[in-house]
Amino acid sequence: MKLLVRNLSRATTEQQLRVLFSAHGAVTTCNLVLDQVTGQSKGFAFIEMPNSEQAKAAISSLNQCQLDKNKIRVKLSK
Structure with missing residues (x-):
């Protein structure tokens, strides 16, 4: 499932996201979207998890949680 x-936060790294989501199951890919000009984070990312039950658990657990002083939102990607 793609999340x-x-x-x-602009300071959040792909490694931080991978560690955060790996606590709920296997993470296939972690793609932090960067601005092509500045190289800074655009404030969103895509996470792929092969097991749908683990992905749903990650959504339930991590949606609205604090990460680097920001309340993140996690949902199924369409």
Whole structure:
């Protein structure tokens, strides 16, 4: 399942996201979206988890949680 993570701090790294989501199951890919000009985070990322039950558990657990002083939003990507 592909998840969309929004409202990320500009300081949040892909490694932090991978560790955070790995606590709920296997993470296939972690793609933090960067601005092509500045190279800084645009504040959102895509996470892929192969197991749908683990992905749903991650959504339930991590949606509205604090990460780097921001309350992140996690949902299924369409």
